[in-house]
Each structure stands twice: as C-alpha cells, then as structure tokens.
Amino acid sequence: MEQNISVERALEMLRSAVQPLPPVRRRATEAEGFVLAEDVFAPIHQPPWPRSPLDGYALRAAYSAPGAAKRVVATICAGSCYDGPVGPKEAVRLMTGAPIPPECDCVIAQEDTDGGTETVLLHRALRPWENYCFTGEDYRRGALLLPQGTRLRGLALGLLASAGLLRRDVELAVRPRLRAALICTGDELVPADTPELGPGKIYSSNAWLLASRLRMLGVELTVLRETFSDDAPALAETVRSALPGCDLVLTTGGVSVGAKDILHETLPLLGAERLFWRVRLKPGSPLMFSLVDGKPLLSLSGNPFAAAATFELFARPLLAALEGCGEGLPTAVRATLDADFPKRASVPRYVRGRLTDGRLSLPAGHSSGQLASGLGTNCLAEIPAGASCPAGTEVRAWLL
Ligand code: AMP
Ligand code: MG
Secondary structure, X not given: OEEEEOHHHHHHHHHHHOOOOOOEEEEHHHOOOOEEOOOEEOOOXXXXXXXXXXXXXXXXXXXXXXXXXXXXXXXXXXXXXXXOOOOOOEEEEEOOOOEOOOOOOEEEEHHHEEEOOOEEEEOOOOOOOOOOEOOOOOEOOOOEEEOOOOEOOOHXXXXXXXXXXXXXXXXXXXXXXXXXXXEEOOOOEEOOOOOOOOOOOEEOOHHHHHHHHXXXXXXXXXXXXXXXXXXXXHHHHHHHHHHHHOOEEEEEOOOOOOOOOOHHHHHHHOOOEXXXXXXXXXXXXXXXXXXXXXXXXXXXXXXHHHHHHHHHHHHHHHHHHHHOOOOOOOOEEEEEEOOOEOOOOOOOEEEEEEEEOOEEEOOOOOOOOOOHHHOOOOEEEEEOOOOOEOOOOEEEEEEO
C-alpha cells in the first residue's frame, strides 16, 4: 500500500486500478445519459443536399448584376424540391432550408431584391457559392460523429437524431449505468429523521449529500446504508452483501488514525487489496482506496466538507474511469483571489469558493466539518502548498 501520496499519484492509481465496464447494446432511443463504448460514424451527409440558408432567390452567379430582372420559374419551401432547368434569365424562389436547385450556384437574399412571385429584380451581383450551404456542411458521410467516451445527452443526442441514428432499429454499444453502494459509518450518527438528538450525537448528513451528488451524475444507488456504528465486522458484512449488486463502493468515516477508525480492521476482514491511504491535501487527507473482489472501494473521511470535496476530486474520476469517459475531474480555470488568504499549509488546500467573472471570493469558514459556508459557492479553489496568497493571486479553481 502506498501512503502519503500526492493528489496526482492518487488519481493515477485510481485510474489504473479500474477498467471501463464491459459494454452493453441499447436501443439508441433509450441511451440518453449513457456513455458510448464505440465510435459512431455518420451514415449520411448533413445536410443531405445543398440548401438555402435564407429566404431569397436561387440563380446562376454568372448572370447576376445590379438591375438584372429574372423570371421566377418555381417557388420552393423547405421540404420540397425543384430539379428542373434554370436559365440565365431565370431564378427559383426559395425559403430557408429549401434545397438549392442543381443548376444554381448562389442565393440572393430577399432583402437584396425587389422580389415577387412572377419576376424578381436584383440589386446586386453575386459571387458563385454565395449564401450556399453545401451538402455535408455539418458533417460528411463516414465522418466520426461521436467518439467513444461521449455521454449521450444534449448536443450529442441532437447529432444522433440529425444523422438518422435515433431510428427505432438502431442499437449502440454503451457502458452500463453505474451502480454504487454508499455506506456511512459512525457511532455518533443518528438518522436524519430522528426526532431528538441524544447527548454526543449528530445527524448524519453525508449519506444525503453524497447520494444526491451520485444521482446528479446519473449513478444508480443500489445500496444506501448508514451503519450508525463503528463496528468493523458489521461494516465488513454490509460491504460484502453490497458488492454483488454494485460496481463501486463509497464509504465515509473511520479512515483516520483514531481508536474508532475501523476501516483498518474492516478491510482485512474483506480480503481487500489496499492500494493507498492518505493523500497530501486538505481537507480529507485520510482518503483510502482498495479493491475488494476486484471492485473499487473508495473510503472518504467522515467530515462532511472533506467528504464532499474528495468526492469531487477523486470519486468523480473513478466514476469516469468505470464509464470510460474522460478524466472526470471538474473543469479547471484560472481565477484571481479578491481577498487575502493568509492560511499556509504544507499540502495543497481545496477551499470552497465563489467564482464570478474571473474573481474568486472565499467564504470565512474553511474547516472540513463545516457545510454551511459552502452554500452558494460554485468551485473548489486550489491553494498551492506553502503559499500564503495575498489578494490578486491567481489560483486554480475547479468548477462544480
Ligand atoms: P471520521 O472520519 O469518522 O473520523 O469522522 C470525522 C468527523 O466527521 C467527525 O466529527 C464525525 O462526527 C463527522 N462525521 C462522520 N460521518 C458523518 C456523517 N455521515 N455525517 C455528518 N458528520 C459525520
Ligand atoms: Mg468516526
């Protein structure tokens, strides 16, 4: 087991420990939210024929000139075609999205004419291919439309539909929806619906926060368990029974060096292969990563903000690795601190922040046990190790 490793090393180990799940075939119409496990190529040109980008008149550029009059031989709306001849003194009236007739090489905008349905007077000359959308302007048949690893939503689904790939008979290879088990431990915890807190007890918040984040990321929660205890054999049993129905296990609590940090006792009971423990960052440094029956088990600190932050930094890349879709980290941008951050640490520190227009403000509360100061924040600001950062310092911000 590696100990006390850098964030980068931890990410590298997480990614190399897991393989993307074996692909399954799904009807394309039912694949929203899934990650493609194959490259998808365009079966057609889009658009399939040259089309008019505006309302106007199609004609032959060589015969255009200011003041030239043309006879309108047809009026074509989007959805119909005109394949007939168009002579030097003729034009075809077109609406936006209509096919440009084969004999025409440009379209003059309605506003550049005195146009009617019988004749049209041009106000200017046109160059060949002016206002002309070519066949395959968007993509050509055979082009790589969506590479494997693309999550099918929004624009990607629009692209599939545009290429005729959302026909009912089309199937795609995708990664199965991830199934996670989330298990929160701790003697001091009581269920969130307990009417009154007993002495020394707190409500468990991690399960609610992390379950919601997992669902937001499209993960199916097959097991959501709070043990309300620090009992190693009981936790081992809970993990053991969760394993067959999930692709990964997340736990919170019990990973530090205290008397009740039971993961150290639990993992041997599970025959787990421990890959790393403790990462050089704040908060959440006692992060632990193991494999149990070949499945990843990521154990987060129980401190609510530590659990939330290390979820974004480590659990998301793990989920992405299982789905074969990119690095999974939040998007990083450069941002300028709008006030001093004088606290120094010997390790990089990830603090909640609010980024607006490149300016980053950090709330007052930074402790790993605090949740309230995170409300309204939209990123994790990365304060480099050793640095004290005066206002105006540029730091990296991970957008959440
Ligand atoms: P641990 O990681 O078990 O050492 O817990 C660190 C801190 O986080 C302690 O103050 C715990 O009481 C608190 N904590 C652990 N689990 C939870 C939870 N599910 N919800 C809220 N706080 C928790
Ligand atoms: Mg504990």
